[in-house]
Amino acid sequence: MTQIIVALDVDSIKKQEDLLKALRGTIVWYKVGLQLFTAHGKRAVDIVQRHGGKVFLDLKLHDIPQTVAHAVHAAQMLGVDAVSLHLMGGSDMLRAAAEVMPRPKLWGVTVLTSMGAKDVKIFAASAKIPTLVKSLAKQGWVGGADATICSPQEVGMLKKAFPHLDMKFVTPGIRPKGAALNDQNRVMTPGEAAALGIDFVVIGRPITHAADPRKAALDILAEMKAAAPKSLDRE
Ligand code: C5P
Numbered sequence: 578m579t580q581i582i583v584a585l586d587v588d589s590i591k592k593q594e595d596l597l598k599a600l601r602g603t604i605v606w607y608k609v610g611l612q613l614f615t616a617h618g619k620r621a622v623d624i625v626q627r628h629g630g631k632v633f634l635d636l637k638l639h640d641i642p643q644t645v646a647h648a649v650h651a652a653q654m655l656g657v658d659a660v661s662l663h664l665m666g667g668s669d670m671l672r673a674a675a676e677v678m679p680r681p682k683l684w685g686v687t688v689l690t691s692m693g694a695k696d697v698k699i700f701a702a703s704a705k706i707p708t709l710v711k712s713l714a715k716q717g718w719v720g721g722a723d724a725t726i727c728s729p730q731e732v733g734m735l736k737k738a739f740p741h742l743d744m745k746f747v748t749p750g751i752r753p754k755g756a757a758l759n760d761q762n763r764v765m766t767p768g769e770a771a772a773l774g775i776d777f778v779v780i781g782r783p784i785t786h787a788a789d790p791r792k793a794a795l796d797i798l799a800e801m802k803a804a805a806p807k808s809l810d811r812e
Contacts, residue, residue: 579771579801581794582606582633582747583780585613585621593621597628600790603798606658608779610635622655631793632657633747633779637686639663642673649677657681661726664713668720675721685717686740687727693762706763707731711738718742728763729770729778736773749779753797756783767797768804 583604585593593613606628613621614636625632634657639647647661652660659682662674674683687710688697699703714725714735723734724745732746750764758764759782770778780797787793 578766578805579775580777581784581797581801582608582777582779583784583794583810584608584610584635584749584779585625586610586781586785587613588616590617590620590624592741593617593624596785596790597630599789600794601628602753603791603794604630605776606631606633606777608633608635608781609657611637619655622657623656626656628681632659633684633777634660634681634689637663638674639640639666639674640658640670642670646669646673646677649680649683653677653680659684659688659723664717664720664722670717671720681718683721684724684726684747684810685713685720685722686732687713687717687725689730689794690748690763691760707734711735714744715739718744724776729765729773729775730763732770732775745776746773747777747779748775749781750777751780753783753800766800769783771801771804 581604583687585607588594607625607631609621615774619766622632634652649660661684664685664687688706697706697709703778710727710731717725728748728750729748750761751767752758752764754766781805784790784793
């Protein structure tokens, strides 16, 4: 069954705690990302853990291998459950990160879901998002990443391209029908994502900016449950 990770993209500990209280009992996983972590560091992680939540530290690491490996070790010291890194950082960077033991789960970003066709032209005039996502996802798998972060629109293509790999998927870019896209580009509805058997969906504004975040989360959970493939329903 697909799990929701709520992106706590807020600017204060007070707003973070309000969301955690509102969502208590409905959501297990929370994302602490660049905004909250830069402003409040370890405290933001501790607060999620104190509320009994699991932490996805979405720092999208991208640096030389040693620096990234040390950051993965530091994330382990924080007790987070997963940390993200950019697969564009290369195979040596990924290997160095994967060799850190013990370590949180490593979730590899392929191409940001906010990016569109025009943004990847910088790599090559003929660069295409699906081709890039496919190469990066494969590099992630080979290098020891525990999950692929991509758009839900690419999951079907990746499952078809690598039918024998037990690749796990984490997908942002989730928008309920009729919701604002904001800066997202390659999106799908929660039901469509659940029907694909995606492991985790990262959802921010459709929940955190809702007038009633708890209701928004419950509605999305219900939509996903109704759409989940029957074989995954029992998990
Ligand atoms: O508010 P929204 O639902 O767009 O939030 C999506 C979250 O997922 C944001 O916190 C963003 O940083 C994160 N993310 C993303 N695209 C990726 C990786 C992470 O949007 N490729």
